[in-house]
Amino acid sequence: MHIVVCMKQVPRDNSVKLNADLSINADGIEKIINLFDEYAVEEGIAWNEKHGGKLTVLSMGNADWTEQIRRALAMGATDSLLLSDPAFTNTDTLGAARAVAAAIRKLGDVDLVITGRNSTDDESGAFAPALARHLGWPQITYVGKIQDVDPAAKSITAERNLETVVETVQSPLPAVVSVIKDINSPRYPSLLKIKRVAKIEPPVWSAADLGLSAADLAPAAALSARVPAPARPSGEMITGADAAAKVTALVNKLLENQVI
């Protein structure tokens, strides 16, 4: 079977700066595989090892976003694909999902797409549902366990880990699945494997390769303002001669200010 894992490269930490044009400046911050996507890659590899076929790691991003694709290849992905075009720069999550859907249709033989729960930079969590709708495929989101993938019966059974319940859902394939952090323990690639993939350049597809126009990628919601999170109004330190005095002072404050 052919599994595609959607993987985004993100800054390791979010102490980002803003450029004058409101874009994010993460220069000098190390780029990593989006935390949840590491789990998606691991899950894809595990089912690929079980059923054989292809595991393509697919990323949409800058032309130089190859390092983390190589890391996924070193972990065990068999193929890679990078969607890169200046035309993609200003699109939103829904536009990204439209472009990735076009790429998956072009690949043609995909049975299962695995994504992360959300990206740790944009944090929309909208990509997997939007991708599924653009493909016309069913979706199973927030998956904490894939019980079974059956390529012969073309079906998948997975547990959705929601706030207060676990929902077990069965779906026909092809389908889109998004995974959460608890699903597995991502492997570390061996040095040998890292060396072996060090020179691989992923194929790059542009908007034109995907038959996408500027209108297809125009965001329906445009960024009109962006500011660093305002600092919280400065609070106060509770003082007192000893712990008991501090606790009394704290409880007094909480009651006075109707916090409790």
Place this chain on the structure above:
Amino acid sequence: MAGVLVCVEQVGGKIAAITRELLGKGRALADALGGPLAAAVVGSEAGDLANQAVALGADTVYVVTDAALATYTTDGYVAAAKAIAAQAQPALVLAGASFQMRDFGAALAADLNAGLAADATDITVAGGQISAVRPSHGGNVINTLTFAAGRPAVVLARKQSFPEATEQAGRSGSIQNVAMPATSVRTKVVSVAPKSGAVNLADASVIVSGGRGLGNKDNYFKLIPPLAAALGAAYGASRAVVDDGWVPYEHQVGQTGKTVSPKLYVACGISGAIQHLAGMRTSRSIVAINKDPDAPIFRVATYGLVGDVNEVLPLLTEQLKARLGR
């Protein structure tokens, strides 16, 4: 396109708190847009929800009931919502930002070719233009998205962002049944199991969280749940203690756990790493208890108390019990 459509969520036959918030905010936004406030009730049965939505401010309630809607499926609920949107023609669709509603809202936005703001903390209308505010990058960046005219906007709002609408007895509105369109629901919900001891941190108005400063799992359970009980609170944790297996992942607050915005968040023995702050910095009041006066958590604290959790927490629990009577 005119007005606002609120997707109704319910808890035990009653309109959920998040929907009350959205009906309150939606009323003001609909007035600013010069259109009606509509509500969408979708399920296997509607019970009294439509009347409740009218009392909470809806002008029109669209109801789709069908046996196929007994449990949530993306196919079923999006089909029902699209049938309602086709009649209501809203400029703005509002829903909560729970996991289920994100599954739903993003799919609906894709199908309607709408703009989407997920996990919004504010929504405004100015000169007919709709904007939503949403944090990203672990809460470090606050974005304002302005929706393109002529396309609907879908906004999924973070809980406890708006005051809840209050019921107005005797308010009247129109209730319209909408037929469930023919839909193939491809996914099958095999079972729904409540999580044992699950807490819905996002619903809690007070949260007490413990971090590595508690020392070990036994100490966490000796100190945190009693304090939580005294405050009527749910209890949460930092990733450090979740990773060490003290408490399950459901309790994790932060960028890779839950994002919460309670009235009061009490952080005990938590350093305040940016990934933790990402999940709780929008709480209305924050109490931090940490033995290190330089701990970053104090920078976001409304009330900071420098002290040893082993000494402070039992005293605090006792005083709260005595003075709040819980």
